[in-house]
Amino acid sequence: MKVDFIYNFRRVKGEPFLMIEDLDRGGRSLTNGIHEVVEIICKEHRSSPTDFHIIYRDSDGVWDGYVYSTFQFIPLRQHHWLKAATKYINEQYGSD
Numbered sequence: 001m002k003v004d005f006i007y008n009f010r011r012v013k014g015e016p017f018l019m020i021e022d023l024d025r026g027g028r029s030l031t032n033g034i035h036e037v038v039e040i041i042c043k044e045h046r047s048s049p050t051d052f053h054i055i056y057r058d059s060d061g062v063w064d065g066y067v068y069s070t071f072q073f074i075p076l077r078q079h080h081w082l083k084a085a086t087k088y089i090n091e092q093y094g095s096d
Contacts, residue, residue, distance in 0.1 A: 002033075003029070003030050003033040003037050004023040006020075006021050006023060007019060007020045007021070007041055010085070012086060012089065015053060016052035017054070017085050018038070018054050018055075019055050020041070020054070020057070022057060022058050022059045024059040029058065029059055030057075034054075035068065049068035053085070053089075054067070054068060055081065055084045061079060063076055063077075063078045063080070063083070063084030064084070065084070
């Protein structure tokens with residue numbers, strides 16, 4: 001089953017983000033297919049997953065983070081992408 005998703009690139013506090021949203025149309029969940037989804041997006045844009053931070057909105061509408069190189073999920077538990085990205089930066093770099 002394929003994942004139904006949309007995505008966007010944005011900068012938050014100068015940091016590049018790939019933001020992916022699960023459309024929840026009955027296919028595979030974005031959480032379960034995120035690694036492959038990131039590969040598809042990077043291939044389409046001729047970029048590397050290390051070029052940006054990754055946050056995603058799951059089928060429950062909650063934004064979390066993902067580290068492609070380590071397959072690690074980062075529990076941000078935010079309901080708005082900007083709050084999730086800001087929390088990601090703060091946790092990554094230890095700033096407010």
